[in-house]
Amino acid sequence: MDFTHTEERRMLADSLRRTLERGADWGDLAELGVLGALFTEDEGGFGGHGYDIAVVFEELGRAGCNLPVLDAGLAGGMLADAGRADLVERLIAGDLKATLAYGEPGLRYDLGPIRTAANGGTVSGHKSFVTNADEAGLLVVTALEDGVVKVFGVDPRGPGVTMMTTPALMGGTISEVTLDRAPAEALGPAETLESRLAAATLAVCADAIGTMDTVRDMTLDYLRTRKQFGVPIGKFQALQHRMADVAIEIEMARSAVINLSGHLDQAAPTRDRHVSAAKSLIGRTAHLVAEEAIQMHGGIAMTEEYALAPLARRLTAADSRLGDEDWHLARFIRLSA
Amino acid sequence: MDLTFTPEENAFRDEVRAFLRDRLPADIAAKVAAHTALSKADYDTWHSLLNEKGWLAGAWPRKFGGQEWSAVQKHIFEEETAAAHAPRTVPFGVAMLAPVLQAFGSKAQQDYYLPRILSGEDWWCQGYSEPGAGSDLASLKTRAVREGDHYVVNGQKTWTTLGQYADKIFCLVRTSTEGKPQEGISFLLIDMNTPGIEVRPIILIDGVHEVNEVWFTDVKVPVENLVGEENKGWTYAKYLLTHERTGIAGVGYAQAGLDSLKRIARAELQHGRPLIEDPLFAARLARIEIDLMAMATFNLRTVAGADAGAAPGAESSMLKVKGTVIRQTINALALRAIGPWAMPFVAEGLEDSNLYHPGPDYAAKASNVYLNNRKISIYGGSNEVQRGIITKAILGL
Secondary structure (H helix, E strand, O other), X not given: OOOOOOHHHHHHHHHHHHHHHHOOOHHHHHHHOOOHHHOOOOOOOOOOOHHHHHHHHHXXXXXXXXXXXXXXXXXXXXXXXXXXXXXXXXXXXXXXXXXXXXXXXXXXXOOOOOOOEEEOOEEEEEEEEEEOHHHOOEEEEEEEEOOEEEEEEEOOOOOOEEEEEEEEOXXXXXXXXXXXXXXXXXXXXXXXXXXXXXXXXXXXXXHHHHHHHHHHHHXXXXXXXXXXXXXXXXXXXXXXHHHHHHHHHHHHHHHHHHXXXXXOXXXXXXXXXXXXXXXXXXXHHHHHHHHHHHHHHOHHHHEOOOOHHHHHHHHHHHHOOOOOHHHHHHHHHXXXX | OOOOOOHHHHHHHHHHHXXXXXXXXXXXXXXXXXXXXXXXXHHHHHHHHHHHHOOOOOOOXXXXXXXXXXXXXXXXXXXXHHHOOOOOOOHHHHHHHHHHHHHHOOHHHHHHHHHHHHHOOOOEEEEOOEOOEOOOHHHOOOEEEEEOOEEEEEEEEOOOOOHHHOOEEEEEEEOOOOOOHHHHEEEEEEEOXXXXXXXXXXXXXXXXXXXXEEEEEEEEEEHHHEEOOOOOHHHHHHHHHHHOOOOOOOHHXXXXXXXXXXXXXXXXXXXXXXXHHOHHHHHHHHHHHHHHHHHHHHHHHHHHHHHOOOOOOOHHHHHHHHHHHHHHHHHHHHHHHOHHHHOEOOOOHHHOOOOOOOOOHXXXXXXXXXXXXXXXXXXXXXXXXXXXXXXXXXXXO
């Protein structure tokens, strides 16, 4: 047993943390190798395993970074599976931003049955919850062709593409994308979608762990410095015990994510059982940490001006992304039967 | 034991329902149902409709033009208005300041201010909390120094709800630093148009402008604006906090929230079936409904106790803790029910219903409401402060 990360991963995490503290842009992340760490050597990267994904997203969550790294990993993964090494290379270099459009209205967290259909070099349909599509140069779209779900490349600024974009609860943007005979390049079958979403779910979980660490530290700072009744409020045992419970639950969540990281490369049933175990637990803990942090801070945490606000929203959104606590609980039960 | 309302109480409920059906403007109710922020004009319209009926001051004593509603009547009114999506009655003038003036104000203050509260001429806001005085309210530092026939006020108040609409503010100010902190506080009425007052918006986590900071720089306040005696303000403030306790559990809001949650769960599909049929979700829904049923009875026990003349007790702290947690749980379930529609987040949207939000209407504000209502376990004496009261006053620990 060894619960320490490799030297390479530790170095990547450290330099990513320092870069994010300075305020990083997309080029900085590419240069640092953050995007390359999401892909295996075969795919043109130098990572791509569970622990690589975990260290990267933990740092992004810790910093509250809104750059579309998850989208790059998810869309890029599908491009790699389609044998498009050329596009993956541009993505890793930071020259191309891509996002995956797979969700549809009415499906909640299910992957299907989808209705978007391909016909004669075009796709038509409605894609929901597409993250950071407004700044993407390529939409990777799932659509039915001859009764099979396949993956297509669509130019988000091309004809037949309409986007309605709003800010996203976790940061960044989220779009409803309407495709009306949008020209599309066939990329291949979508049979690896579940395994790529498993990796993306690990990313959301690890991101939440990093965010929880920051939120815990902010709350601890506040408990030490905020005085009421003549003493720091952290001297009140009622708050001490609640803070201790939060710390315990974060370590539980971290352990679940480590467990998932180590099983991400396993065959589907084992992998997905760990995906759902971790995501269900993360969903529960993310709400707890956000709610307790706000409550223990008091009114100041209700304000947009205080730095906790976007982090609390990010934790809230973590449960609503890629399957919530209950959706994964039910899936875990099915997979354990 | 008798769990039924009297015929008179049922008749009152029917009258409230009829009034709401006939007089509550549909556009205002639609805004409340959609969690869209109300304008000052919306509140003024609703207040004047209530005032015409004599119900704005329903809880006031008859000698001040009220109806002397019993606690049960107040409860029925709150329950029915919440169910009909009527705006809440803005409490600062009618329900908070007025009882203090009626109990401790001078005849001149009563004659001048009370009619203006009912007519809507004066919109009041509350100047209690300060950046350094939240749960520990008695540590407040805003100073009022007597100079001839006026006080000069300097300091800062915060969390001033709807202060952007206010004509006047009632403030707790420090007039003495001797003795215990509670002993040097006075209760002062201040015109918001006085030179030296600045209102600065605070934007909340859900993007709304609901509360404000109010800054006082050498603000001159006539001495006749002091309520009661100097340095007795803490007594009046505590009276104010214990006076309105029938609504503290928020049962009406919780019931309206639960009804709305069930509508969402019937409309939202999971694996092609209504979410309300999902065993995990159904269990969560049932658990909170069971809690709310018990809560409603707990609340009625307290309400009936108040009508029977029981002294205000720490059970209102129990109602506050449990009532806020139940409402927050319902908000969290609404967030869960809309699934991924929780992710689009239109933060500046509450005051502009034209802003685009994708997905079903019922999903538009669920995350905003969930985030905004984290405040209810913080304000009005945080749930930690309430537990402290329960520990001491009921449990004797």
